[in-house]
Each structure stands twice: as structure tokens, then as C-alpha cells.
Amino acid sequence: MAPTRGPRVKKGLLERLDSGEVVIGDGSFLLTLEKRGYVKAGLWTPEAVVEHPNAVRQLHMEFLRAGSDVMQTFTFSASEDNMESQYFEHAVEAVWAVEVLKESGKPVAATMCIGPEGDMHGVTPGECAVKLVKAGASVVGVNCRFGPWTSLKTMSLMKEALQAAGLKAHLMVQPLGFHMPDCGKGGFLDLPEYPFALEPRVATRWDIQKYAREAYNLGVRYIGGCCGFEPYHIRAIAEELAPERGFLPPASEKHCSWGSGLNTHTKPWIRARARREYWENLRPASGRPLCPSLSKPDV
Known part of the structure; x- marks a missing residue:
């Protein structure tokens, strides 16, 4: 295995991606904290941030130690107006969000919660990617609801459309940590096992190493996970891509x-x-x- 290395020089997200670096995301928070007894299933609100901040902090530390480069704030479904629709599953809404965020002057990364069939109005993954990039997103991709292999298929469709349109953007993928080949358009929410009997579908660390390699070979450089991704899954990504990154995370010791x-x-x-x-x-x-x-x- 590659040697463990100390902290790297701090660089911005686009600076890393522009140089070809692999950026590893984090994993599951809501489902993971629910399993640990800190979050109530249903609306899936992040009440643990207020009620049990040490539990949230510990999970962040576990992902960081496992190899995550980016730690996303635990704010999913944290506002009252977000309770009815918790994802970007409509391209038009994602475009609006990108346009507003672009006003900040900071790089915008936009991922949609869609599979190969596209958004809820039939907009294809390729069309979604093109719309997001034209709106100003520097990084585009997918997250949640679908497993690694389905998400990579969606990413391939996005990549093809961007190339055909002559547009350049970095690719980002954060799928479920579950095997979901039988999902409908709504993803794992439509399955009878959701949310309390998904454990038989959990991906092994070896599945995730394969996913990380295939994502990298596809050209994706921001690679992480969503619901079901435990710290050991993130470690699997970091270990698989250690030759490209040049080091291993502390968790690999x-x-x-x-x-x-x-x-x-x-x-x-x-x-x-x-x-x-x-x-x-x-x-x-x-x-x-x-x-x-x-x-x-x-x-």
C-alpha cells in the first residue's frame, strides 16, 4: 500500500479539479445517524445538529479520517419550506439554484437526484447536465436514490451530452451505498425495504473500490457517497485511488x-x-x- 502522508497544502476545489486531482467526498449522515439513534425517520430532519452535536462532529471526524477531502454541512431538510421536496429532481429548480448561487462569485457544484431516465419531467441526464453548465455550474453530477452502478450510467450520459455540446465541466458522483438495480424512476424510495430493511443491499468495501475505479476511469474526479455510505466505504475509495493521490488516509494504518x-x-x-x-x-x-x-x- 502507498505510504500515509501528512496534511496537504490547502487548495480550492476547482484548483484541485483543474489540476486533475481526485477529490473524495463524504458519506451518509441522516440514515447513519438514524441507525445510531440520533435522528427520527420520516421527515429526516437533521435535529441531531442541535440535540447531539457531538455525534454529528464524531461522524464528520470519521469520514475525515477515512479519507474525505470535502465535508458537507449537515443541513439536509433543515428548513420548513424544504420538507415536501427534499431533492433536486427537477432540472428547472436546479438551474434556478445554480443561477442564484453563481451570484456569490464562488464555484458552484450542482448534483441532481436522478437516474438514467432523467428528471421527473422527462428531461434526460444529458440535457440536465447541459442546462446546469450553461447556468454557471463548474461541477455537475448526481447524488442519492440510486446505487453506484446506476449512478455511473447516469454520469456517462451526462458526460456524453456535455462533450457533444462542446461544454466543459468537472464531474461529481455521490450514489447510495446500496445495490439498487431494481429501482424505478424514484429510486430507493419506491422499494418496499425503504428505509428500515435495506441492510441486505449494503455494498461491500470491495464493491466500492470497484465503483471508485470505474468512476475514475469514466473521468469523474469528485467521488463520494450518499445514504448508506459508511466511513469504511469512503476509506475504500481512498485506498483504491491511493496510487493516483499518492497517499493513504489515517484510517488505513x-x-x-x-x-x-x-x-x-x-x-x-x-x-x-x-x-x-x-x-x-x-x-x-x-x-x-x-x-x-x-x-x-x-x-
């Missing part, structure tokens, strides 16, 4: 590459798993008899 630490295990059959080939080709089981492989969305 106790974690050996591709399970190589299992060489010290007392059981010989577990020592035999201390290799990349084993984990890359593993097909994890759910452990549930007659488990359905896919669900039928409720909507």
Missing part, C-alpha cells in the same frame, strides 16, 4: 490492502483469503433462505 492482514489469522482457510483475487471474485450471500434477488417497486 490499521487496514491492510485487500485483506493481507489475514496472513496472521490462526485458521489456515482464513489465511488463504489474504489476497485480492479472493475478494474481487466473491459473491456475498444474504444468509436468508429463499431470499428474493430483486424487489418490485411499490410505485
Whole structure:
């Protein structure tokens, strides 16, 4: 594994992306803090910021230690007028937001909560990306509701459209940390397992390493996660892209590459798993008899 390195010279987001650097985002807050008993499911408001700030601070620290470069403020669904619609799933609204934010004079990164089918009015992912860039966004992409592979498909459509339009922008992706191949247009909200029985769908760290590599190969340089992304998932991104970044995060000090630490295990059959080939080709089981492989969305 690449050596762990100290803090880097502070640079702005666009400065990093313009130079080709990989920027690693953070992960899940609402669903993660709900699991830990700090947030009430339903409206998914971030009341923990006021009621349990130490829990929020600790989660930020865990993502930072795992390799996150950017820590997003925990303000999702924090205003009364945002309770009915918690995402940018309409291109026109996202464009309005970009236009307003552009007035600040700061770089604007805009991600939409859409899959390959596009927004709720049928605007394709490519059209969404073009509209956002023309409105002034320097970074565009997708976040939430869909899993890594579906989100990368959406990113590919965005990239193709931007190239066809002769527009340049950096790409950003922050998908769910769950396998969601059976989602409808509304994503994981339509699945019967949402939100309290999603654990069988959780991506392994090895799934996320593959996702990080495919995102990088696609040309995405801002790579993170949304609901379901735990700190160890972020660490997996940082470890997969350590050759490109030139260093590992502090959280990797106790974690050996591709399970190589299992060489010290007392059981010989577990020592035999201390290799990349084993984990890359593993097909994890759910452990549930007659488990359905896919669900039928409720909507």
C-alpha cells in the first residue's frame, strides 16, 4: 500500500479539479445517524445538529479520517419550506439554484437526484447536465436514490451530452451505498425495504473500490457517497485511488490492502483469503433462505 502522508497544502476545489486531482467526498449522515439513534425517520430532519452535536462532529471526524477531502454541512431538510421536496429532481429548480448561487462569485457544484431516465419531467441526464453548465455550474453530477452502478450510467450520459455540446465541466458522483438495480424512476424510495430493511443491499468495501475505479476511469474526479455510505466505504475509495493521490488516509494504518492482514489469522482457510483475487471474485450471500434477488417497486 502507498505510504500515509501528512496534511496537504490547502487548495480550492476547482484548483484541485483543474489540476486533475481526485477529490473524495463524504458519506451518509441522516440514515447513519438514524441507525445510531440520533435522528427520527420520516421527515429526516437533521435535529441531531442541535440535540447531539457531538455525534454529528464524531461522524464528520470519521469520514475525515477515512479519507474525505470535502465535508458537507449537515443541513439536509433543515428548513420548513424544504420538507415536501427534499431533492433536486427537477432540472428547472436546479438551474434556478445554480443561477442564484453563481451570484456569490464562488464555484458552484450542482448534483441532481436522478437516474438514467432523467428528471421527473422527462428531461434526460444529458440535457440536465447541459442546462446546469450553461447556468454557471463548474461541477455537475448526481447524488442519492440510486446505487453506484446506476449512478455511473447516469454520469456517462451526462458526460456524453456535455462533450457533444462542446461544454466543459468537472464531474461529481455521490450514489447510495446500496445495490439498487431494481429501482424505478424514484429510486430507493419506491422499494418496499425503504428505509428500515435495506441492510441486505449494503455494498461491500470491495464493491466500492470497484465503483471508485470505474468512476475514475469514466473521468469523474469528485467521488463520494450518499445514504448508506459508511466511513469504511469512503476509506475504500481512498485506498483504491491511493496510487493516483499518492497517499493513504489515517484510517488505513490499521487496514491492510485487500485483506493481507489475514496472513496472521490462526485458521489456515482464513489465511488463504489474504489476497485480492479472493475478494474481487466473491459473491456475498444474504444468509436468508429463499431470499428474493430483486424487489418490485411499490410505485
